[in-house]
Amino acid sequence: MRLTLSRSVVRSWALTDLAALVEHANNHRIWINLRDRFPHPYTRHDGLTFLRAMRKASPETVFAIDVAGEAVGGIGFMLQHDVERVSAEIGYWLGERFWNRGIATEALVAVTSYAIAQHGLTRVFALPFAFNVASCRVLDKAGYVLEARLHRSAIKDGTIVDQLQYAFVAPTR
Numbered sequence: 001m002r003l004t005l006s007r008s009v010v011r012s013w014a015l016t017d018l019a020a021l022v023e024h025a026n027n028h029r030i031w032i033n034l035r036d037r038f039p040h041p042y043t044r045h046d047g048l049t050f051l052r053a054m055r056k057a058s059p060e061t062v063f064a065i066d067v068a069g070e071a072v073g074g075i076g077f078m079l080q081h082d083v084e085r086v087s088a089e090i091g092y093w094l095g096e097r098f099w100n101r102g103i104a105t106e107a108l109v110a111v112t113s114y115a116i117a118q119h120g121l122t123r124v125f126a127l128p129f130a131f132n133v134a135s136c137r138v139l140d141k142a143g144y145v146l147e148a149r150l151h152r153s154a155i156k157d158g159t160i161v162d163q164l165q166y167a168f169v170a171p172t173r
């Protein structure tokens with residue numbers, strides 16, 4: 001998969017991304033905003049395990065955000081199941097050096113459209129922690145709508161936190 005955008009290329013992960021992945025992912029300021037399954041510290045072993053899993057993934061739903069030929073972040077969606085199989089949850093992260101250049105917003109718009117078109121979805125949603133102002137702004141700019149505050153719904157780094165539910169609903173055809 002390859003989506004060529006103006007600020008990045010969203011593409012399939014490759015084993016050759018290992019060094020860049022570990023360099024950019026090993027950051028507490030990224031980890032604090034993500035689910036705990038994103039490791040911290042992020043080791044070479046973590047990166048290799050992830051990249052090997054990516055090679056086997058079918059359908060492919062998790063991609064690298066590539067800037068100037070280097071994988072500097074990730075974006076992916078989790079297809080839901082059973083009666084919610086028309087929905088997917090989306091998530092993303094970007095290496096800190098690349099923040100505040102519009103890269104995540106552009107990637108989010110593109111991957112939302114891709115997910116909807118490729119999988120016949122009606123809805124893509126995200127659940128940022130309420131303290132994650134940057135991610136909420138990204139969702140806002142990408143056309144997602146704030147639907148709910150999930151009070152005390154998660155625990156991160158030992159603290160109970162609220163999550164915000166944002167959704168992009170596909171236009172009906």
Ligand SMILES: CC(C)(COP(=O)(O)OP(=O)(O)OC[C@H]1O[C@@H](n2cnc3c(N)ncnc32)[C@H](O)[C@@H]1OP(=O)(O)O)[C@@H](O)C(=O)NCCC(=O)NCCS
Binds near residue numbers: 031094104105132135
């Ligand atoms: C969230 C993240 C992906 C954003 O990536 P990005 O490429 O910097 O996003 P963009 O540049 O497209 O937009 C960021 C917006 O947030 C704003 N922003 C950033 N930090 C902010 C802060 N502390 N307070 C208010 N606004 C902030 C920026 O000004 C920008 O908005 P603007 O265009 O109106 O100026 C990146 O910060 C990141 O990887 N964070 C850690 C992981 C994470 O939070 N992932 C999402 C989990 S839900």
